[in-house]
Amino acid sequence: MTAHTRITTPFTRDSTVDEVLAGVDLNGRRAIITGATSGIGAETARALASAGVEVTLAVQDLEAGERAAADITSKTSNRRVFVSHLELADRSSVAAFAAGWDGPLHILVNNAGIKALPELTRTSEGWELQFATNHLGHFELALGLHKALASAGQARIVSVSSSRHLLSPVIFDDLHFAFRPYDPWLAYGQSKTANVLFALGVTARWSSDGITANALNPCAIATGHRRHVGGEVTTPPDLQKALQQDAATAVLLAASPLLEGVGCRYFEDCNEAVRVTHRTDDYHGVAPYALDPENADRLWDMSTDMLAG
Secondary structure (H helix, E strand, C coil): CCCCCCCCCCCCCCCCHHHHCCCCCCCCCEEEEECCCCHHHHHHHHHHHHCCCEEEEEECCHHHHHHHHHHHHHHHCCCCEEEEECCCCCHHHHHHHHHHCCCCCCEEEECCCCCCCCCCCECCCCCEHHHHHHHHHHHHHHHHCHHHHHHCCCEEEEEECCHHHHHCCCCHHHCCCCCCCCCHHHHHHHHHHHHHHHHHHHHHHHHHHCEEEEEEECCCCCCHHHHHHCCCCCCCHHHCCCHHHHCHHHHHHHHCHHHCCCCCCEEECCEECCECCCCCCCCCCECHHHHCHHHHHHHHHHHHHHHHC
């Protein structure tokens, strides 16, 4: 077994999206970003559009999406910024979105998500809503877009996870809290661990098609998906970042030439995260269970079976 070599870049926690993309020409590339009406998603979309990418905002709220698209166009002069409806917890919506996509897809940023729902909420299939939205919805979306990604030649999937993956592994024997008492943060944590394992699963299965995937931890800022926790930011002020800095890691994974052909990694602050053996107060690093290939295979198989059932 070869030793793991941690990837580092010239960029840091203070780097901005514009610094990451300085001198990078992305004309001719096409991207989809889920949940891109505000926060990291919108800033990632703006940065990619400024580098010449055709960007589609896949959003639940079309009016908010149109406002975001207009704002991005006004800031970048890129008129190839589009909006399409997507409800990740609604399988018919995911299927319609994927079926409606035409042509190659170079970048898929799985950014949308919900966080710490105070009460156990299930989809019509009986799936816990955070797991269904944050993982299964994006999983099914990627499956539906596989041919488009493969036809791009070299394509990247960016899976937006969280430092809160350190709260819980994926509990395979009780994904939907049928036996465990429901806990909002444990449910969120396992969904974010699933986001990391998804990146491993994609790269293992699709790298031969030119598709790679990585996951990332963004800094905690008050954006829409935090509405269930009152928009509260628990990160100490000295560790918080501006939005242009906060989205830099996502943009790095989506488009930097430094990561061409790289997959199966988890990044934070524009560098690959250190693997940790326990959770610390600052929630930095990545847990071994989130980078376990056997866990990734098990999650992929279970997700496929759930969607087939």
